[in-house]
Amino acid sequence: MDLFDILGPIMVGPSSSHTAGAARIGNMARTLLGTTPRRAAIHLHGSFAETGLGHGTDLAIIGGLLGMKPDDLRIPFALEEAEKEGLEYTLDAVDLRDAHPNTALIELWGDGDAHLVVQACSIGGGAIEVHMLDGIEVFFTGDHNTLVIRNQDEFGTLAAVTTILNQLHINVGNMSVHRDRRGGDALMVLETDQHLKPSQVQFLRELPGVISITYFDKEVETYGT
């Protein structure tokens, strides 16, 4: 926690967990999809389902899916914006066992065959945690630059990625690997201290064994600039 978690964030109200965090979840889902979302099925769990409409959680998630940051004054008008930008959505309540009370499960379809299922929760103060990606359990927060790499679960891919990051002088702060079964699809989540350039992400994308990569650049503060 730093000073500006106390005096901040600068955000659209009314709730840091139910509004600001919800917008960040939407934004994170959009980034992880890697393209503009065209259709979204949004399922809200627990307190998100109970009090979400009163807190604008629906507006914040849809706003986030449209690329809005938590301080974006268009969030209250997210439904109109969604119509303008051609984002179809459905919204309902879901009961996820053992999930954090402020959890959203979002299924997204984008251009081409882009598709993503993400489960994330808002843990307070605008902070979020991503818990599930395409059925694979993960854990990351978006507080760091985050590379999510889908790869074949085979020898060498992990070493190749870290070797290249090393050569690019990019320090990995946290790393985790996840898979559904041995030899199947696997996920690597790497949180880096430095920002990655689009060309560097593209370079990693072309490595053998890598199926796809999405890169979440740690939120740049846009307000007041």
Add this chain to the structure above:
Amino acid sequence: MALDSIREILDEAHASGTSFWEVVLQADMEERQVTREASMAKMLTTWMAMEEAADAYTGTRKSVSGLVGGDGMKMRQYNFRGEALSGGYVSEVIAEALSMAESNACMRRIVACPTAGACGVMPAVMLPLVKNYDIKQRQILEALYVASGVGIVIAKKACIAGASGGCQAEIGTASGMAAAALVKLRGGSDETAAHAVAMALSNLMGLVCDPIAGLVEVPCVKRNVIGAVNAVSAADMAMAGIESFVPVDEVIEAMGEVGRHMPVEYRETALGGLANTPTGRAVKDSMRRL
């Protein structure tokens, strides 16, 4: 240095021949690995966001649920008519606290401080003072560093979320931060600011978090008023030379203890207090939900 207690910050300021705000600034530079200029620029951006949020208030908006909106303007008009019992600065503080908290409930842009629900307290005490007195930008920034240093210590030693420690942790913390900022703006010493924090927190200790239907609206908007006015009285007592009998760090720990022992019904669950009145339950039953 880590901002672990008010006493440590005061001691560090004394040892290094600087002051409380400077120690907090240094800690931020160290924590976020930024320059002095970058830290102060971000603080200025934060202040400007508070000012803009205040300017954007129109009094014509209603919250999504329709429970709140327009009271800040009512208070302002009453003040203009010269009828306010409190009058002058304090009546402006009340109007600003209502306005900012309503802006939050109406999905306007605000600065959470320390939380969105308590966002009205700090700007409520600072904006009318800055408007009516000759206060330099530098003084404003110094006051904001003092306040956020206080907030960090409370977050570490106790808690700042209603779900963890009740409203005393949200509005109470905001009130303590605001009291410290006021003492700084009025030229009081760091020790004086520490007494103001202690008295502000002591006087709101035990305040429960009981939002109707779980929304940050009733009683949250009006609770911002007690947080702000309490900060003014605590700052005035401290500036008059009145000291808190219990040292500030002990008060903060006591607040944390009260929060930990607070029944779950009074920690943002909307199961107790005003939320559990017949009126509160009726609102909950009528809410649109998924």
